[in-house]
Amino acid sequence: xxxIYIEIIAIGDELLYxxxxxxxxxxxxxxxxKVGFKVTRxxxxxxxxxxxxxxxxxxxxxxxxxLITGGLGPTNDDLTKPCLAKFFDxxxxxxxxxxxxxxxxxxxxxxxxxxxxRQQAALPVCCTxxxxxxxxxxxxxxxxxxxxxxxxxxxxxxxxMMMSNIIIPxxxxxxxxxSIIHQIVRTIGIGESFLAEKIKVxxxxxxxxxxxxxxxxxxxxxxRLTGMGTDEKALKKxxxxxxxxxxxxxxxxxxxxxxxxxxKVVGDLLRDKGFKLSIAESCTxxxxxxxxxxxxxxxxxxxxxxxxxxxELKMRQLGVRPETLEKxxxxxxxxxxxxANNVRARFNANIGVATSGIAGPGGATPDKPVGTIWIAYxxxxxxxxxxxxxxxxxxxxxxxxxxxxxxxxxxxxxK
Amino acid sequence: xxxIYIEIIAIGDELLYxxxxxxxxxxxxxxxxKVGFKVTRxxxxxxxxxxxxxxxxxxxxxxxxxLITGGLGPTNDDLTKPCLAKFFDxxxxxxxxxxxxxxxxxxxxxxxxxxxxRQQAALPVCCTxxxxxxxxxxxxxxxxxxxxxxxxxxxxxxxxMMMSNIIIPxxxxxxxxxSIIHQIVRTIGIGESFLAEKIKVxxxxxxxxxxxxxxxxxxxxxxRLTGMGTDEKALKKxxxxxxxxxxxxxxxxxxxxxxxxxxKVVGDLLRDKGFKLSIAESCTxxxxxxxxxxxxxxxxxxxxxxxxxxxELKMRQLGVRPETLEKxxxxxxxxxxxxANNVRARFNANIGVATSGIAGPGGATPDKPVGTIWIAYxxxxxxxxxxxxxxxxxxxxxxxxxxxxxxxxxxxxxK
Numbered sequence: 001x002x003x004i005y006i007e008i009i010a011i012g013d014e015l016l017y018x019x020x021x022x023x024x025x026x027x028x029x030x031x032x033x034k035v036g037f038k039v040t041r042x043x044x045x046x047x048x049x050x051x052x053x054x055x056x057x058x059x060x061x062x063x064x065x066x067l068i069t070g071g072l073g074p075t076n077d078d079l080t081k082p083c084l085a086k087f088f089d090x091x092x093x094x095x096x097x098x099x100x101x102x103x104x105x106x107x108x109x110x111x112x113x114x115x116x117x118r119q120q121a122a123l124p125v126c127c128t129x130x131x132x133x134x135x136x137x138x139x140x141x142x143x144x145x146x147x148x149x150x151x152x153x154x155x156x157x158x159x160x161m162m163m164s165n166i167i168i169p170x171x172x173x174x175x176x177x178x179s180i181i182h183q184i185v186r187t188i189g190i191g192e193s194f195l196a197e198k199i200k201v202x203x204x205x206x207x208x209x210x211x212x213x214x215x216x217x218x219x220x221x222x223x224r225l226t227g228m229g230t231d232e233k234a235l236k237k238x239x240x241x242x243x244x245x246x247x248x249x250x251x252x253x254x255x256x257x258x259x260x261x262x263x264k265v266v267g268d269l270l271r272d273k274g275f276k277l278s279i280a281e282s283c284t285x286x287x288x289x290x291x292x293x294x295x296x297x298x299x300x301x302x303x304x305x306x307x308x309x310x311x312e313l314k315m316r317q318l319g320v321r322p323e324t325l326e327k328x329x330x331x332x333x334x335x336x337x338x339x340a341n342n343v344r345a346r347f348n349a350n351i352g353v354a355t356s357g358i359a360g361p362g363g364a365t366p367d368k369p370v371g372t373i374w375i376a377y378x379x380x381x382x383x384x385x386x387x388x389x390x391x392x393x394x395x396x397x398x399x400x401x402x403x404x405x406x407x408x409x410x411x412x413x414x415k
Numbered sequence: 416x417x418x419i420y421i422e423i424i425a426i427g428d429e430l431l432y433x434x435x436x437x438x439x440x441x442x443x444x445x446x447x448x449k450v451g452f453k454v455t456r457x458x459x460x461x462x463x464x465x466x467x468x469x470x471x472x473x474x475x476x477x478x479x480x481x482l483i484t485g486g487l488g489p490t491n492d493d494l495t496k497p498c499l500a501k502f503f504d505x506x507x508x509x510x511x512x513x514x515x516x517x518x519x520x521x522x523x524x525x526x527x528x529x530x531x532x533r534q535q536a537a538l539p540v541c542c543t544x545x546x547x548x549x550x551x552x553x554x555x556x557x558x559x560x561x562x563x564x565x566x567x568x569x570x571x572x573x574x575x576m577m578m579s580n581i582i583i584p585x586x587x588x589x590x591x592x593x594s595i596i597h598q599i600v601r602t603i604g605i606g607e608s609f610l611a612e613k614i615k616v617x618x619x620x621x622x623x624x625x626x627x628x629x630x631x632x633x634x635x636x637x638x639r640l641t642g643m644g645t646d647e648k649a650l651k652k653x654x655x656x657x658x659x660x661x662x663x664x665x666x667x668x669x670x671x672x673x674x675x676x677x678x679k680v681v682g683d684l685l686r687d688k689g690f691k692l693s694i695a696e697s698c699t700x701x702x703x704x705x706x707x708x709x710x711x712x713x714x715x716x717x718x719x720x721x722x723x724x725x726x727e728l729k730m731r732q733l734g735v736r737p738e739t740l741e742k743x744x745x746x747x748x749x750x751x752x753x754x755a756n757n758v759r760a761r762f763n764a765n766i767g768v769a770t771s772g773i774a775g776p777g778g779a780t781p782d783k784p785v786g787t788i789w790i791a792y793x794x795x796x797x798x799x800x801x802x803x804x805x806x807x808x809x810x811x812x813x814x815x816x817x818x819x820x821x822x823x824x825x826x827x828x829x830k
Contacts, residue, residue, distance in 0.1 A: 013626075013628055013641070014628060014630050014639065015441075015444075015457075016444055016453070016454045016455070016456075016457065017444055017445070017448045017453065017454070017597070017641075018441055018442065018443070018444030018445025018446070018447075018448050018454075019445070019597075019599075019630070019639065020630065021436075021438065021441045022437075022441065023436065025437075025459070026430075026433055026436045026437065027433070028433075029430075029431055029432055029433030030432070030433025030434070031433070032433075033432045033433050038431070038432065039431045039432070039433075040431065040460070040461065040466065041431075041458065041459065041460050041466070041470075042430075042431065042457075042458065042459035043456065043457065043458050043459075044440070044456065044457035044458075045455070045456050045457075046455065047628070051455065051456070055456075058473070073607060073629060073631070074607065074608045074611065075607065075608075075611050075629045076618075077626070077627065077628050077629065108804065109804055110804065114608055114609070114612060116608040116611060116612060117608050133807075134806050134807070134808060134811070136608075155631065155632075157808065157810075157811055213434060215434070276725075279722075281701070281704075284705075284708075285704050285705055285707070285708025285709070285713075285717075286696070286701030286702065286703070286704030286705040286707075286708060286720060286722070287701065287705045288701070289696075289700050289701030289704075289722050290699075290700055290701040290702045290705050290813075292700070292701075293699075293700025293701060293722075293724065293774075293813075294700070294809070294810060294813070296775070296776050296777060296809055297777060298700075298724075299724055299725070299778070302700075302724050302725075303724060303725040303727075303728060304721070304722045304723045304724040304725050304728045304732070305701060305720070305721075305722035305724075306719070306720075306721060306722075306732075307694075307701070307704050307719045307720035307721075307722070308719045309708065309713075309714055309717050309718060309719040309720075310691075310714070310717075310718040310719050310762075312718075312763075313718060313719045313762060317719070317721075317761070317762070346732070347725075347728060347732070348727075359708075360711070361711050362711065362712060363714070394709070394711055395709060398705075398708075398709070
């Protein structure tokens with residue numbers, strides 16, 4: 001099987017001038033990698049016709065598949081469509097199906113179709129339209145001499161939906177790829193180097209066609225096993241048995257064999273057990289609730305939250321005792337215990353959890369530096385607390401604390 | 416002054432396969448832009464000699480300055496240095512100064528210098544060494560026919576220190592740069608194409624040395640004016656006066672002349688006016704509160720939130736009347752009005768805002784499809800509501816609604 005050369009071209013001055021971080025190319029690379037396509041080059045260029053035409057011509061020389069993002073908006077600085085028409089030497093005309101789709105898009109939102117919007121349905125006649133289910137700019141698929149050019153919008157969620165639902169399946173049909181199997185194992189509550197030590201013997205024993213990667217992110221570490229071969233079934237079986245051998249070494253940190261985030265795993269456990277959750281968030285300011293409610297169907301187990309950001313509200317709305325706050329302060333173990341217990345009782349939930357701390361950059365005291373954060377878990381049998389000592393960075397602290405709290409729930413309800 | 420073509424080449428399989436997000440290229444673009452250098456192209460390639468040599472040759476054809484990151488580590492998969500030696504046709508030999516630096520680096524950490532580390536001090540003899548103050552791989556500067564190639568480590572903080580302290584000052588000495596001024600104008604509450612129509616006359620009248628870009632994201636559109644010239648002060652004045660002329664056309668949508676997000680602009684207004692904010696979030700599940708509290712110092716104006724996700728809690732904790740819920744449902748104008756008014760009253764705030772809707776994918780009814788979402792603003796003089804009809808995508812709906820709610824606050828307190 002010959003290797004397939006794949007290139008990504010991202011178009012937009014905002015990328016070149018450092019105003020927008022190009023996360024699209026990264027996401028596309030990662031999704032293609034999962035199905036056995038390896039990207040060989042990525043190019044970023046600005047909104048200039050000569051640059052775009054040159055990049056198309058160069059990519060066509062080298063690659064079999066060229067994926068293009070950006071430059072499809074309705075305004076004058078968007079040049080991808082006219083450049084593609086020129087490159088493939090064909091006319092641009094209104095595509096009736098695309099016009100129906102964009103008309104329906106605006107109608108659904110109770111808005112009139114303007115001439116500018118109407119022009120979004122104009123496509124080079126030699127391309128196959130790719131429906132944009134959640135936006136107004138259709139994608140375009142071009143075939144020439146066995147090579148494929150695909151153009152997608154730069155808006156991330158529109159591009160992602162097209163890639164996942166249409167483009168990747170179509171590429172898999174048109175190009176053969178080797179069997180690649182990925183298995184993600186997600187861990188929480190242990191750092192990368194400590195985990196590496198715990199599983200060293202196992203890692204050293206991996207066969208050469210199976211690779212291990214550590215993918216750390218805020219508050220957790222993902223392990224990714226990647227196997228390459230010709231017999232997909234045998235490969236899958238081999239990887240499953242390797243994961244089995246991993247469990248005795250690090251099972252207490254593994255919350256998911258698979259790639260579900262902690263908020264989904266915790267949600268499934270809550271649903272299965274018929275538990276209802278309530279949350280009192282202070283320093284995390286709503287981020288834990290956002291994670292929980294980002295999972296579809298979370299209303300089945302999530303009752304609600306109280307965010308008593310203000311000192312007074314901790315007493316008035318959540319019933320934390322004034323003497324507790326006065327004696328120990330809002331960032332203290334006695335306060336976090338009352339917060340978790342009270343939100344559970346007041347919201348009539350099985351489980352109450354809470355966060356309180358100094359996210360920074362302000363608010364520190366001599367004995368409570370920025371990054372001092374308490375979290376707690378409460379059910380009818382017990383209340384468990386944990387003190388975190390985190391960073392100087394507000395957003396890192398918010399995210400880390402939220403992950404740690406979800407980890408604390410998981411540890412308590414997993415059995 | 417001729418434009419200077421600058422290219423960035425990022426080298427590393429981990430970038431191409433989507434394992435590591437390339438933030439280096441973004442940072443370099445942004446730093447160069449600040450001093451008037453415009454990056455014209457960015458290329459990402461893997462750890463393969465033929466690909467690297469080809470990318471060097473192509474970049475030399477097009478550009479005057481080529482900045483390379485990555486592939487300088489001590490292991491065999493790091494090919495940048497041998498490729499550069501080959502490209503510039505010169506020997507690699509131990510650089511005595513570099514050897515002293517790497518020896519001192521290890522000595523300071525109490526570690527012996529291994530042969531592998533010693534080899535990091537070997538450099539192509541035709542390059543100028545760039546000291547790495549915080550790592551072991553030196554950078555390299557090559558001059559040929561008036562063109563410059565610079566190689567830097569891929570480790571972000573090492574690369575950044577070299578760029579800021581040595582490379583950018585040296586590039587500024589060697590190349591004269593035009594003055595470049597960017598001005599961001601952020602708008603909310605209007606789509607890209609509608610905005611484009613409103614400001615068409617103004618856009619058409621822009622002089623050729625000033626470019627306009629539309630940068631849409633969920634719920635808002637940024638405008639970016641980029642001016643290029645020789646006299647920075649005159650350019651700044653010209654752009655300021657263009658922005659002045661934009662205000663009568665689209666002022667009602669412009670929440671920031673500058674690049675602050677809506678949650679920061681709303682926060683500053685709340686602080687300036689001495690207003691206290693409280694939030695009742697249902698369908699957004701904490702995301703509005705998270706945005707508000709992501710801004711440092713938000714405790715000065717944000718009292719707290721209630722997230723009554725459960726139907727019962729809307730009555731028990733927020734005091735929405737049972738007859739309102741029964742007659743109109745949780746996703747209705749009468750309910751959202753009570754939510755906003757009640758959270759304001761109960762939390763003793765000046766302003767109460769609320770969200771309630773069907774984020775999806777479940778929960779739709781025949782007359783309330785997924786994406787039906789009510790938002791409301793309440794102060795002591797009035798209550799204002801807005802009905803949004805959004806998408807099928809849960810996270811898009813949550814984000815769009817949150818931005819729209821912040822926009823509604825802004826519209827009501829801006830005066």
